[in-house]
Amino acid sequence: MRPSRTFRHGGIRVEGDFDWEQRGPAQNAFLPNGAVILLKQHSGKQARCVVRRGEYVREGMVIGRADGPFSANVHSSVPGVVRDIRISPLPEGGRAEAVVVALEGAFDRLGRRGERYLWKSMGRNEILSTLRDRGVVDTEAPGLPLFDLLSERQETGILIINAVECEPYLRAEAHLLADKSPELMEGISIIRKILSPKRTVIATTRSEDSSLPPPSDDGPDVELVRLEARYPQDMPRQLLEAVDGSRKFSPDDAVILRPSTVFAAYEAIVLARPMVERYVSVSGGALKRPAVLKVRIGTPIGDLIEECGGFLGPPARLVLGGVLRGHSVHDLDAPITKTTSAVIALDSEEVGSLLRSPCIRCGRCAEVCPERLDPDILFRLVKRGLRLRALELGLGYCTVCGACGYVCPSRVPLVASFAAESHSLGEAPR
Ligand code: SF4
Numbered sequence: 001m002r003p004s005r006t007f008r009h010g011g012i013r014v015e016g017d018f019d020w021e022q023r024g025p026a027q028n029a030f031l032p033n034g035a036v037i038l039l040k041q042h043s044g045k046q047a048r049c050v051v052r053r054g055e056y057v058r059e060g061m062v063i064g065r066a067d068g069p070f071s072a073n074v075h076s077s078v079p080g081v082v083r084d085i086r087i088s089p090l091p092e093g094g095r096a097e098a099v100v101v102a103l104e105g106a107f108d109r110l111g112r113r114g115e116r117y118l119w120k121s122m123g124r125n126e127i128l129s130t131l132r133d134r135g136v137v138d139t140e141a142p143g144l145p146l147f148d149l150l151s152e153r154q155e156t157g158i159l160i161i162n163a164v165e166c167e168p169y170l171r172a173e174a175h176l177l178a179d180k181s182p183e184l185m186e187g188i189s190i191i192r193k194i195l196s197p198k199r200t201v202i203a204t205t206r207s208e209d210s211s212l213p214p215p216s217d218d219g220p221d222v223e224l225v226r227l228e229a230r231y232p233q234d235m236p237r238q239l240l241e242a243v244d245g246s247r248k249f250s251p252d253d254a255v256i257l258r259p260s261t262v263f264a265a266y267e268a269i270v271l272a273r274p275m276v277e278r279y280v281s282v283s284g285g286a287l288k289r290p291a292v293l294k295v296r297i298g299t300p301i302g303d304l305i306e307e308c309g310g311f312l313g314p315p316a317r318l319v320l321g322g323v324l325r326g327h328s329v330h331d332l333d334a335p336i337t338k339t340t341s342a343v344i345a346l347d348s349e350e351v352g353s354l355l356r357s358p359c360i361r362c363g364r365c366a367e368v369c370p371e372r373l374d375p376d377i378l379f380r381l382v383k384r385g386l387r388l389r390a391l392e393l394g395l396g397y398c399t400v401c402g403a404c405g406y407v408c409p410s411r412v413p414l415v416a417s418f419a420a421e422s423h424s425l426g427e428a429p430r
């Protein structure tokens, strides 16, 4: 493996050497007594509910049907009875219908060794429609359905498997890489069959990932590239810049997927299993026993916190996803979705002083911005309602990565303001 590489401009090293005591594979989390399964866990319209209150559902049965482009099928993660269908808040804001399934009856798949499907005879279109039927979405928010993400991409330049975790509380992708490397290699072969990429790379920041199995004659031709754990190394532009130093491939010529997405594709195609489970890091200084768990979609986060020994004291902040780009939650009933990589309970020391003070013009935010923006100036323009001027100065290129807010000594709400602007502009941050 070549020495660590990274992107050129800005970036930060996120402080905190979180002590992951867990050794060995991720354990299955306890099954939820009541799974709260959101019908919107993907980028498009919420899925159309196809079950009724009181109906019995099997594990893996469709409970929500995709409703148009970028929508995805949603399956029941547990067998049981539909106890309620209600409107629930989404972690990223907004609301959607959720089906509450009370655990009951027998599991069709749990603990059973399923048949392996001999997928190599499947055509590209058959693989894509199977991924669509089984509700497989990109595990990175906003959860683009894999069918929509990959179907127009043929003869891709580069496929990057993004195992980069450059924050101390995130560990789920690394665990997956260690636990399931043969399955991931097969998943990569499936994705390669769809995309026919010229180059395939697994990008990682951890030395232990070099224990991945070497490419075999009948396996995919994959390079392992170690990158520096500098934030936001996991974001698309910074990842491509570090992996493809010669700038051979443009962003339009690259497909970037998390190992967890590839694993979901493997399970859908090889084991005929819909997307009903994912690896989740449950961590933070306010938690007794941090762990990476295999969790059923719809499990309330309170169940996971209890399974990790509960809180050491009242948490100062609960976050879903990483501390820099994640969403704060206030409700322990909030459920795990297909795009929830982590549940983080921070103590007051980790959160630091929340008191804001005026900007001291120290310039640190501009130094670390990987998009070469001046967050301090953009913030002042946005605050004064001068959005057009802010756009002229590059606001539209802000990826809401959070690096500027992380280093700001005055805790100026830079990122919240840029996130609100990109939301009201009606476009995803580029
Ligand atoms: S949030 Fe936007 S302005 Fe701040 S560092 Fe990231 S890209 Fe730059």
Ligand code: SF4
Pocket: 358, 359, 360, 361, 362, 363, 364, 365, 366, 375, 376, 404, 407, 408, 409, 410, 411, 412, 414
């Ligand atoms: S880092 Fe904070 S205090 Fe420093 S210039 Fe930027 S906004 Fe102002």
